[in-house]
Amino acid sequence: MALRHAVLAALLEEELSGYQLAKAFDLGVANFWHALPQQLYAELARLEADGLVSGREVVQDTRPNKRLFTVTDAGLAELERFATSADKPSFIRDDLLVKVQAADHLDAGELIARLEERAEVADAKIELFGGLLRRMRGDRSEEEFLRDGDRIGPYLTCRRGLAFEEGNRDWCRWSAAILRERRAAHAER
Amino acid sequence: MALRHAVLAALLEEELSGYQLAKAFDLGVANFWHALPQQLYAELARLEADGLVSGREVVQDTRPNKRLFTVTDAGLAELERFATSADKPSFIRDDLLVKVQAADHLDAGELIARLEERAEVADAKIELFGGLLRRMRGDRSEEEFLRDGDRIGPYLTCRRGLAFEEGNRDWCRWSAAILRERRAAHAER
DNA sequence: ATACCCATGTAAGACGTTACATGATTTG
DNA sequence: CAAATCATGTAACGTCTTACATGGGTAT
Numbered sequence: 001m002a003l004r005h006a007v008l009a010a011l012l013e014e015e016l017s018g019y020q021l022a023k024a025f026d027l028g029v030a031n032f033w034h035a036l037p038q039q040l041y042a043e044l045a046r047l048e049a050d051g052l053v054s055g056r057e058v059v060q061d062t063r064p065n066k067r068l069f070t071v072t073d074a075g076l077a078e079l080e081r082f083a084t085s086a087d088k089p090s091f092i093r094d095d096l097l098v099k100v101q102a103a104d105h106l107d108a109g110e111l112i113a114r115l116e117e118r119a120e121v122a123d124a125k126i127e128l129f130g131g132l133l134r135r136m137r138g139d140r141s142e143e144e145f146l147r148d149g150d151r152i153g154p155y156l157t158c159r160r161g162l163a164f165e166e167g168n169r170d171w172c173r174w175s176a177a178i179l180r181e182r183r184a185a186h187a188e189r
Numbered sequence: 190m191a192l193r194h195a196v197l198a199a200l201l202e203e204e205l206s207g208y209q210l211a212k213a214f215d216l217g218v219a220n221f222w223h224a225l226p227q228q229l230y231a232e233l234a235r236l237e238a239d240g241l242v243s244g245r246e247v248v249q250d251t252r253p254n255k256r257l258f259t260v261t262d263a264g265l266a267e268l269e270r271f272a273t274s275a276d277k278p279s280f281i282r283d284d285l286l287v288k289v290q291a292a293d294h295l296d297a298g299e300l301i302a303r304l305e306e307r308a309e310v311a312d313a314k315i316e317l318f319g320g321l322l323r324r325m326r327g328d329r330s331e332e333e334f335l336r337d338g339d340r341i342g343p344y345l346t347c348r349r350g351l352a353f354e355e356g357n358r359d360w361c362r363w364s365a366a367i368l369r370e371r372r373a374a375h376a377e378r
Numbered sequence: 379a380t381a382c383c384c385a386t387g388t389a390a391g392a393c394g395t396t397a398c399a400t401g402a403t404t405t406g
Numbered sequence: 407c408a409a410a411t412c413a414t415g416t417a418a419c420g421t422c423t424t425a426c427a428t429g430g431g432t433a434t
Contacts, residue, residue, distance in 0.1 A: 002284050003421080009291040019385050027278055032290045034280035039422065041387055062431065064385045076294060083295045087284030087303060089216055089310055091223035095191050095276030097349060101221045102198040103342030105265060106272045114276060121278055146367050147374065153292030156367070160286060160360045167356050171349045178335050178345070185336065192393080208413050228394065230415060251403065253413045383432075392423070397416105404411070 004052070005082045006033035007043050008075050011053060013154060017066040018044050031129060031161035032154075044069060052078055100175060108183045115176040122169035129162040193241070194271045195222035196232050197264050200242060202343060206255040207233050220318065220350035221343075233258055241267055289364060297372045304365040311358035318351040 009032070010016065010024055021044070022037035023029065035043075047053040052075035055067040071079075096118055103111055136155050137145045146152065198221070199205065199213055210233070211226035212218065224232075236242040241264035244256040260268075285307055292300055325344050326334045335341065 001420090002282070002287055005284075006287045006290075009287050012291055012294050017385075018387090019383095022385095027280060030280055032286040033282055036423070037385095038387075038424090041385095045387095060384090063383090064430075066385060079291055080295060083288045083291070083299050083303070086306070087288070089307075090281075090283040090285070091216060091219055092279075092350065092353065093191070093222055094279040095194075096279070097221040097346050098191055098195045098198050099272045099276070100349075101195075101342045101346045102201055102268055102272070103345065104340055105201050105342075106269060110272050114272070117275070118278075147370065151293055152367070152371065153290045153294075156292065156360075156364045157286050157290045159364075160289075160356075161281070163356050163360055164281065164353075167349075167352050171345075171352055175345045175348075178341070181336065182341065190392085206413075207415090208411095211413095225395065226413095227396090227415075234415095249412090252411090253402070255413060379434100381432100381434085384430090386428090388425105388427080390423105390425085392421105394419100394421070396419080398418100399416080400414090402412085404409105406407105406409080 002082075003033070003035055003039060003043055004047060005079060006035070007040065007047060008052065008071050008079050009153075011069055011071045012076075012079075013151065015068040015070050017058075017068050019066065021069075028125075029128070031132075032157040047075070051075075096172075103179065108179045112176045112179050115172040115179075119169050119172035119176070122165045122172065125165040126162060126169065129158055129165065132158050133162065191271075192222070192224055192228060192232055193236060194268060195224070196229065196236060197241065197260055197268045198342075200258055200260045201265075201268075202340065204257040204259050206247075206257055208255065210258075217314075218317070220321075221346040236264070240264075285361075292368065297368045301365045301368050304361040304368075308358050308361035308365070311354045311361065314354040315351060315358065318347055318354065321347050322351065 006025075007021065010021060016024070018037070018041045021040045022035075025033060025035040025040060027034060044053065044055070048055055048069070052072060053069045054072050055069045057065060057067055059065050096114055099106065099111060099114060133142075133155065136151065136158070137149070140149065145155070149155070195214075196210065199210060205213070207226070207230045210229045211224075214222060214224040214229060216223060233242065233244070237244055237258070241261060242258045243261050244258045246254060246256055248254050285303055288295065288300060288303060322331075322344065325340065325347070326338070329338065334344070338344070
């Protein structure tokens with residue numbers, strides 16, 4: 001039941017509509033949680049029914065109307081309660097790792113292709129996260145920002161996202177290189 | 190539908206029972222996928238019904254009998270098909286990141302405690318994975334093993350697990366240190 | 379013209395988690 | 407002698423994904 005808390009955490013930053021939330025939780029951007037639009041609309045409805053967020057209608061001329069949501073006091077209390085609970089260890093569930101696990105029994109060329117693809121996805125995310133971090137820092141150095149800046153939470157999670165994707169990229173390229181060398185050595189014989 | 194492929198990949202290494210598989214996919218050990226025992230028993234039944242694995246009963250005196258499973262030719266073909274498919278990008282879903290995202294609105298002491306807890310979990314995993322890697326290498330250097338060793342797949346995925354946990358540990362300690370400094374600076378005023 | 383963006387959902391089905399059930403054997 | 411390990415499941419419930427539905431406005 002952490003999706004609700006992820007939504008609450010996202011809404012602490014700024015008032016958002018379901019649609020805007022959906023973009024923030026999208027695969028391409030999500031740096032601390034991922035969810036689909038349908039989940040978010042449903043969760044927002046539940047959160048509102050439980051009084052943890054409150055929505056206000058914003059009428060728009062040229063675009064469809066939207067509802068912007070804010071965290072209520074009860075919502076903040078719920079987040080505080082959540083923060084004191086022990087969190088379940090997070091685990092890996094990644095198609096690519098499954099494929100590499102079976103590397104010895106599969107076509108190396110295919111695997112190398114998948115690894116390169118993933119490395120490129122990681123490159124894109126690294127650039128994205130780097131930009132987000134720069135925007136949050138503004139014209140301050142990182143040291144300065146970490147000392148005095150407000151909204152440190154999103155900065156820290158984005159830093160984790162960045163390091164995670166750098167890890168992905170490095171591991172993918174390293175693994176691909178090893179598989180290539182082994183394939184070459186095998187072909188020589 | 191990647192659990193089935195994760196099971197197939199695990200069974201390529203060696204013939205295993207549901208119980209042994211469950212241990213391999215456990216939270217503490219899982220380096221390329223995670224699943225609960227109940228899922229694995231159910232998936233093994235489905236895989237057998239579909240002819241992708243075959244089980245053989247092993248009668249034991251002192252322990253309950255068990256069924257050991259092997260990947261069939263059809264199972265290997267299914268894995269090969271899976272390896273050629275584009276994999277969906279993997280995403281983060283971690284309680285701890287949600288909590289840190291909300292850092293600016295929560296008690297710093299609590300967060301620091303969670304971060305330290307997680308860092309210690311990571312430490313334990315790092316040791317575990319380090320040991321697994323050493324066992325796989327045997328008396329060879331890593332370079333040598335990566336060149337000639339067999340069963341390179343599990344080695345590569347375990348390397349990813351290790352790097353991931355090192356990333357976790359470093360980020361947790363770094364974040365905790367920043368939150369501590371900010372708390373101290375705040376208390377001074 | 380075609381496609382994408384804004385904006386919000388419903389419904390069905392697949393997948394994952396929690397709780398329960400059983401029972402002998404080995405380890406501390 | 408209590409707890410953990412070996413060994414295999416069933417049942418209920420909760421969460422996530424996939425498919426469908428609608429409709430105006432803006433960019434190429």
